[in-house]
Amino acid sequence: MADHSGPGTHSSPAPSGVAPAPPVAAGRRVPLLQDVLEIIEELWPSSLAESWDAVGLVTGRRDRPVELIHFAVDPVRTVVEEACSAEADLLITHHPLLLRPVQSVEAGSFKGEIVHRLIESGCALLTAHTNGDSAVGGVNDVLAEILGLEDAKPLQAAEDGLAEEGLGRIGSLPQGTTLGDFAATVFSILPAVAGGVRVAGDRDAFIRRVALCGGAGDGLLRAAREADADVYITGDLRHHPASEAREAVRDGRPYLIDVSHFASEWLWLPAAAQALDRALADRGYDVEVAVSGINTDPWDFVITPGR
Incomplete structure (x- = not known):
């Protein structure tokens, strides 16, 4: 498992029928997105998600091969750009991109821009939110x-x-x-x-x-x-x-x-990436799994008394 260094820390943390044969890339046994989704469902069952939540696959074709997976907390521009630039096939984020209903995903809006970037780059997006909390x-x-x-x-x-x-x-x-x-x-x-x-x-x-x-x-x-x-x-x-x-x-x-909301949840990413990496390997798949090191906490600085 390839692991990007994480955000700065104060100390070191942490279908029915006959399925098609998985593709082989340069000697590697590569799963389809559907195969990965089935493993993810075992690890973080969608049934555990709260009723108001929006979890699961957001973009992506289930019959596409997956060779590189990225994990992150937030599906923000910098994170999506990092994953797409690395040619990731799947980005798994803790927070949903489309938690609240939207009327359009035209590319002029920031959510529309993200959806277009993911689709045009061939990178699927999946959310594991409150199911990832409860599991x-x-x-x-x-x-x-x-x-x-x-x-x-x-x-x-x-x-x-x-x-x-x-x-x-x-x-x-x-x-x-x-x-x-x-x-x-x-x-x-x-x-x-x-x-x-x-x-x-x-x-x-x-x-x-x-x-x-x-x-x-x-x-x-x-x-x-x-x-x-x-x-x-x-x-x-x-x-x-x-x-x-x-x-x-x-x-x-x-x-x-x-x-910090972000900080308390980022700690899960290395463990989640390791669990998925191990589950994929147990099924004979060779997939690279990486954790984003981008700090997506929304605050940049704080002013306190005396400073």
């Missing part, structure tokens, strides 16, 4: 593993999934620590972004039980409290939900750690 080995499992959580389980179990599948995770640290030291650990494992990490709570408070949700997770604030979490980590915490969550408890728990 075993998905965004939240990877984040929990990197933080060293033990006995991690979903904060909100999947309706039609396994017990291990669902949104968010709740688990315990092997040893307790202070909120300040734990927040510093969180900061150290995430890709470097302008916004850094924000913390609500007593810096010296003892914590051990940790809840988390990669991406935007203020909808799970109550679940984190009901799970008796000492601290809850997520991204995009809005003022009112965060304020009300703090006011709803007398002892301040769960304390809150607000991180």
Whole structure:
């Protein structure tokens, strides 16, 4: 698996019937896009996606061979240009390009431009969003593993999934620590972004039980409290939900750690790429899989008191 270096980090992270024979390119056994889609469905089942989500294949022909796959968080211009310039056959992004309905994809709009660039370059686009969050080995499992959580389980179990599948995770640290030291650990494992990490709570408070949700997770604030979490980590915490969550408890728990949406989900990409690479190899396919190193966090700099 070829792996592009990731965004800057504070420390080192991580059909029915008889199917046609797969093409062979220069001695390599190459899958068709449909073959890759079937493997992806096994890894990150679309049934795990939230009802409002838009996951699966966005562009691409299922009968085209796939020799190079790129992974990224966001299907933005720079990422699409990187994948197309590298002659990737498939770009897998965590975030959807067409989550909200559009009336046109004419090339003068930024989404239309992206769709045209992908099609004209022969690069398919696939989204693995909330199904990638909820799946075993998905965004939240990877984040929990990197933080060293033990006995991690979903904060909100999947309706039609396994017990291990669902949104968010709740688990315990092997040893307790202070909120300040734990927040510093969180900061150290995430890709470097302008916004850094924000913390609500007593810096010296003892914590051990940790809840988390990669991406935007203020909808799970109550679940984190009901799970008796000492601290809850997520991204995009809005003022009112965060304020009300703090006011709803007398002892301040769960304390809150607000991180970059992009950073919390980028950590999944190397693990996802490795899982797909291994699954392809297990079926005898030889495919190059790469992870984009482009930082697509939308913020460029931050001004703080005294600076």
